[in-house]
Amino acid sequence: MTIASEQSADTIDQLRTPALVVDRDAYRRNKERMDTTRPGLELRPHVKAFKSTALAADLAKDGHTGFCAATPLEIEGLVGAGLTDDLLLANQTLDAARLGRLSDVAQITVAVDSDETIAAAVNGGVRNVLIDVEVGMPRCGCDVSDAGRLGDKARAAGLEVRGVMGYEGHLMMVTDREKQAALVEKSMAKLLAAHEAVGGEIVSGGGTGTFDINTWITELQAGSYLLLDTDYAKLGLPFETAISVVATVISVNAKGWAVVDAGLKAFGLDHGPPTWADGEIMFCADEHTVLVIDENSPTLAVGDRVHLIPGHLDPTVARHQRFWVAEGDQIVDIWPIDLRHW
């Protein structure tokens, strides 16, 4: 449907801008650090952070063959790519028939938190569910006190109840790690109470921000650690930024600014504007970011290229068609971002 033709480039300098670039060495180091803490199936990579079956396939090679997703389309895409071992829609859907029809070729599990979503799973032909429990964040998930009833109801309706999940998303960005650990323990006590009532082998939760602290779960749902963003980078976790948007300087004004051709359509701005390592950002417009040029910044000329680091990885990735994978200045791979939209 899009007009953009397939593109190719040997080096970062040849890329049509704006372009989303992965630093492959940094990405690999992030993978290794996570693998030390969460090997194999103790990690369930969350594809919502990167939306690419090529990247998911690379994780599967390391033994992370179970994935979780936020949308039915992400699950459909993983199945299409042959990553069928153990797929969790870590979210509620009423459109469960999209997943039920894949149940003969993939093991698919769907989160449920209400009578209605259980009914949707049954009617849609889904076979496996987790009971999603609210553990302190005001979003999806049933009350702890209702988890056992929902588990029984799901089993009575013929569903395999594999356990529980609960996302302590409200605690990801707590910067005092001791305080964070105490809060996560409280939050997970709710999930364990629900698990007691529901049964099953799985206790799924967590995220990049609690990857080492959350010791109560059987599997971690995390994806941001692979590429990171400036928001997560503030936490001082042992992961590094492996993502940037490359942009070209298209205008320079002697009054003290330069304009590049990557604007808010190339970023998710919900965590603020992107970061330029060499100076300040003045603001973003649709297709422009304005950089402050002063005594603390380098001088830029029209045609120069800069790297901007996104404040929030997930929505930034969702705006691009592909990752350009680089080793130094060389483009060594292209990973299509093929799990976008709905």
Place this chain on the structure above:
Amino acid sequence: MTIASEQSADTIDQLRTPALVVDRDAYRRNKERMDTTRPGLELRPHVKAFKSTALAADLAKDGHTGFCAATPLEIEGLVGAGLTDDLLLANQTLDAARLGRLSDVAQITVAVDSDETIAAAVNGGVRNVLIDVEVGMPRCGCDVSDAGRLGDKARAAGLEVRGVMGYEGHLMMVTDREKQAALVEKSMAKLLAAHEAVGGEIVSGGGTGTFDINTWITELQAGSYLLLDTDYAKLGLPFETAISVVATVISVNAKGWAVVDAGLKAFGLDHGPPTWADGEIMFCADEHTVLVIDENSPTLAVGDRVHLIPGHLDPTVARHQRFWVAEGDQIVDIWPIDLRHW
């Protein structure tokens, strides 16, 4: 490249959510209101706001056959759709060869504001330019005092200099219209001074927020008026919101919230979260928006559908694959959003 299959629906209730919906009647009323003030070629619709050749073709039927764009890809798409009469890249590019190669099949004009962008236009085979002038907004555009020199330089290099452009974007959201008019006059005085030095027939500028106030330009660059957003709606202009994202309630919590399946990946959040006409928004996550359910809101049940109005139209549109065009509850047309990416 995307996995999403083609979709169809007869009614809004049948749409896979989240879905971007246009109210066709409101859209038509917006068109008519603008046509009264800016008929035919006095309006140069800005495709960055809607990124759809189907919508552009509908405007061309009304006599608006000149368009402006923010990216080379938007121009390429318009040419591909046969809308070749008079296309302006109202932005700087070093990748002018992408447009030069279309110069035999379309009349294409590119904004330039520096020696480098003039050289890029010449080397890329572009034939027509406007001198882009900074009129108070810290973004692209040369200093007024440099406009004449750049015009001469462009002509000496064999380019047709059709005139000047300058965008008073910093004045779009001034709510006091009398104050706004005075500021626009000052800003346009700069553009007219540059025009005096440059010559040519075109003085291009403006936007939805100054559509009636900016009387100094020969053509208005505007696109947001067609569908509007909550940010522009605050100005009290004679346009109405014609766009919404339809979402499905997937979870309801008795503590006082409901969760729908349209999150920040379905919106541009740079002007804040979307608006729900019936109550307050608590927050947006990647694939969720949490609605406050209290004594001032309706009660919602899992499976209900709600309409959310984006705070910023342009980046919201850029996140979706198609507009579902509705008349009441009926889907009457689909406009592919085919001018996305770069």
